[in-house]
Amino acid sequence: MHELSITESILKVVLRHAQVNSVRKVMAVHLRIGKLSDLEDEWIQRYFDYLSKDTLAEGAKLKIERTPVIVRCNDCSESYEADVKKMEHLICPACEGNRCTLISGREYYIKNMEVL
Amino acid sequence: MEEVRLIEVKEEILSDNIKRAGEVRERLRGTHTMLLNLMSSPGSGKTSLILRTVEGLAGKVSFGVIEADIDSTVDAEKVAARGIPAIQLRTGGFCHLDAAMVTQGIDAMDVSELDLVIIENVGNLVCPAEFDTGAHKNVMILSVPEGDDKPLKYPLMFSICDMLLVNKIDYLSLSDFDMTALKQRALTLNPRLTILEVSCKTGAGIEGWIDWLKREVETFKNQEE
Numbered sequence: 202m203h204e205l206s207i208t209e210s211i212l213k214v215v216l217r218h219a220q221v222n223s224v225r226k227v228m229a230v231h232l233r234i235g236k237l238s239d240l241e242d243e244w245i246q247r248y249f250d251y252l253s254k255d256t257l258a259e260g261a262k263l264k265i266e267r268t269p270v271i272v273r274c275n276d277c278s279e280s281y282e283a284d285v286k287k288m289e290h291l292i293c294p295a296c297e298g299n300r301c302t303l304i305s306g307r308e309y310y311i312k313n314m315e316v317l
Numbered sequence: 318m319e320e321v322r323l324i325e326v327k328e329e330i331l332s333d334n335i336k337r338a339g340e341v342r343e344r345l346r347g348t349h350t351m352l353l354n355l356m357s358s359p360g361s362g363k364t365s366l367i368l369r370t371v372e373g374l375a376g377k378v379s380f381g382v383i384e385a386d387i388d389s390t391v392d393a394e395k396v397a398a399r400g401i402p403a404i405q406l407r408t409g410g411f412c413h414l415d416a417a418m419v420t421q422g423i424d425a426m427d428v429s430e431l432d433l434v435i436i437e438n439v440g441n442l443v444c445p446a447e448f449d450t451g452a453h454k455n456v457m458i459l460s461v462p463e464g465d466d467k468p469l470k471y472p473l474m475f476s477i478c479d480m481l482l483v484n485k486i487d488y489l490s491l492s493d494f495d496m497t498a499l500k501q502r503a504l505t506l507n508p509r510l511t512i513l514e515v516s517c518k519t520g521a522g523i524e525g526w527i528d529w530l531k532r533e534v535e536t537f538k539n540q541e542e
Contacts, residue, residue: 203412203444210330222324232330237473239443275508285472291505299501300508303476309330317319 204240207309208248212258214311219257222316227258229315232265235308237285261314270306274298334448337416341423341451348429351537352419352436353530354452356474359440361460362484364392365517366526367435371399373527378534380433383422385414392437402426413444416451432534442467446474454533460485461492465499468506476507482526487516 211230219227234240242265253259272291273280276298283291283301292299329335345352357363367382374380381402384393393405404422408414419436428434436452438445455478459467462485468475475481481503483496500512511529515522 203447206411206413206415206448207330210333214326214328214330214332218324218326224324225319228321230326237476238447239473285506286469299505301505302508303506307473311326311328311330313323313325313327315321316324317321 204244204248207240208245208252211245211263211311212249212252212256215258215261215314216256218314219316224257224316226317227261227314228317229262229264230258231312231314232263233268233308233310233312234265235268235306236270237303237306238309266312268305268308271304272301273304275300275302280304331448334415334417337420338449338451341416341419342453345423345428345434345451345453346540348431349538350428350431351433351454351534352423352450352452353433353454353456354436354438354445354450355456355458356438356442356445356478357440357458357460358442358463361440361458361463362517363437363440363458364395366458366482366484366515367396367437368399369517369520369523370435370527370530371396371401373523374433374530378432378531379430380435381426381428381431383414383419383426383434383436385418385437385439402431408439412439412441413448414438414450415448419450419452432538433530442471442474446471446477453537454479456480456482458482458484459499461488461494465495465502468499468502472506475503475510478507478510480529481510481512483512483514484517486514486521487519 215230246263249263269282270285271280272283274293277296279293279295281294355363382396384405385408390405393403396403404425406418406422457478503510513525
């Protein structure tokens with residue numbers, strides 16, 4: 202639902218870098234988004250297409266890499282990938298503890314962009 | 318043919334908001350005003366909780382309320398009618414508040430006189446979890462009719478909060494809500510979460526909430542700047 206705000210932020214950062222680097226056209230933007238985010242890739246692209254009209258980034262393809270949700274067990278410090286929508290997968294594979302701390306999975310990061 | 322170049326960006330998408338949220342936190346630390354972000358689904362009892370909080374804190378903690386609503390002022394009117402400073406932000410269709418909107422809210426309020434500002438965020442368990450408002454504490458309400466499976470559907474919300482209030486416990490006898498399962502699911506996602514059972518309708522458990530809030534405000538005031 203908040204794809205619009207996120208997409209506006211992406212475009213702002215992209216255009217700033219495009220200007221600094223005297224870019225003629227942005228071809229693609231590589232993003233890293235955590236799996237905990239509810240954003241739909243398709244919608245981010247659609248909003249981006251809409252917002253980027255008549256800018257250097259018009260037509261750019263968003264290439265989204267989804268980073269896994271990694272948690273660390275509070276009992277034995279083992280780190281493991283979790284499917285937070287299925288509770289049984291939060292049980293620590295090493296000690297069967299069920300209290301853990303989120304390490305990653307919330308990223309909203311722009312890695313790089315392909316430009317002309 | 319023109320060659321495609323690769324430019325390293327390496328930036329957080331939400332860096333503007335993260336920066337602004339930090340500024341809000343810093344500014345309110347300067348006035349010893351704790352900012353609390355209250356989140357929940359629509360209809361789970363945010364405004365009712367605030368009205369109970371008005372009664373509970375009367376004469377002890379001075380506070381104001383920033384109301385976020387897509388396009389109405391009903392909540393702010395209810396709060397202001399109790400003599401509490403209330404600012405209504407119309408988000409104009411936005412599904413969440415961000416730090417820039419919160420800044421507008423605190424600009425419109427004399428925060429130096431207040432111990433606490435409560436943000437009543439837009440009713441939604443998804444988007445508000447993604448945007449740092451600049452709050453020092455995040456609190457969510459889950460009401461019994463919504464079901465005990467919500468941590469499975471909205472894990473991010475449960476993982477960013479300091480306090481979970483389970484509201485409408487007066488409905489428990491009418492439902493198959495499993496309190497033990499809810500607590501286990503929520504605590505697995507977030508072991509530092511405090512969970513309280515309340516009913517804004519009957520007043521059950523509200524004392525525990527008020528005590529927690531008073532303690533947090535006190536601790537905040539006594540922190541080193």
